[in-house]
Amino acid sequence: MDRTTRPEGSPVAVIAAALRRERDRAGISLGELARRAGIAKSTLSQLEAGTGNPSVETVWALGVALGVPFSRLVGEATPTVRVIRAGEGPQVRSQQADFTGTLLAAGAPQVRQDIYLIELEPGTVRTAEPHIPGSVEHLVVSAGRLRTGPVDEPVVLEPGDYVAFPGDVPHRYEALAPHTCAVLVMEHP
Template sequence: MDIVRQIERIGVWSERMEDESRGGGDRSSRDLAALIAASVRRERDRAGLSLTELAKRAGIAKSTLSQLESGVGNPSVETLWGLGAALGVPFSRLVDPPRPNVRVIRAGEGPVTYAEKADYAATLLSSCPPGARRDIYRIVVQPGEPRISEPHMSGTTEHVTLATGRALVGPNQEAVEIGPGDYVAYPGDVPHIFKALEPDTVAVMVMEHI
C-alpha cells in the first residue's frame, strides 16, 4: 500500500499532511519523518540490504520504503515493527533521536507512531541500550526537604515520568521542573535532586545500569 494512503488511514495525520502540502506543516511530524528516514537508511546500510530486499523482508512495497527513506510521510507502527524485524533491530532504534545529557519530553511531545486501524498511539520515551539493566520504582514525594542523591555507580541513568503533582528533578546544576505526563532522563552518576513542588507528587522512576 502507498505510504500516503497508509497515513490517510490514520485520521490524526490527515490534516497534518494537508498542511504540509500547502507549505505549512507540522514541525514535529516533519522532524519524525526525517529521523525515521535517516534511521532506516543507516540500518539498511549496516545490514547490507538493497531497497528491494529490505522491502521484501518487511512485507512492504519497494515504493513505500523508497518514500519512507526520502522522508515522505509518517509510517504506521506496523510498518516500523516490520522494518525493525527485517533489519534485526528493535523498533525503538528507528524512532529514538540522539540523547542530550539531560533529556526532557513534555506531555504531548515525543516521537509518536499510530496504528493503522486501532485507536492506538505509542510515544517512545527511551530505548534500552545493549547490556543495560533497568529497575523500576514508583516514587511518592511530599513538599519539604528535597531528596538529594549522591552519585550512583558510573554509567547510571535515571528516567522519571511524572504522574501527578509537580517536581524539580535532575542533576543539581541542571534540574528541571516537570508536570504530569512529562518525562526527563539524566545522569545518575552525578549528584541529583528530586524535590516535590506539590503535595502527593507521584512518579515512575527507572534506574538504568550499564
C-alpha cells in the first residue's frame, strides 16, 4: 500500500483526522501550530493529509502545542467493552530509542487519564519533552528492568515496582533488560 492510500482507521489516518479536528477547535493556522510544536509546516501538512509517518516525539510535541493529551491525537472513540489483544492497538514508535507506546485507553475529557502499554529494548535512552503543565506519569513495570523518571532524578524499577513522577519536566525511559514492558498511566490536569 502506498503512503497516499492509508485505510480509514489506520493509526496515521486517526492522527490526521485528530490533528485537523484539534487545530480547528483551537482556531490556529497550520503554520502557527507547526511553529508552536517546533516542526516544519510541510511535515504538519503531510500529517494532516494522512501521508506522513509521525514519531512519538512529533505527536507529543503537537499535543503539547495544542494543549491536549497525546491520546486525543492517536486514539479513536471506544465502545463499552473493549479488548486489545497483545500486539494490537494504535502504536507509535520513537525516533530516539527502541520504544513503542500502545494506547490502551483514553480518558474522557473530564477524566484526563490515558493508559498505555510501553515496550522498550536496551541500547538507547528515550528522552521525553515536558507534557501539559501539571501532568503526572504513573508506571508499573511488568517485565524487564527500567530506568525512568525526571532526567535529573531517574530511578531503576524491577517487575511489580511502581513510580509516579511529574510529566511536565524532561524525563527519560531506558530499558536495562531485553523485552522490558510497563503500563503507563498519564494523568492530565
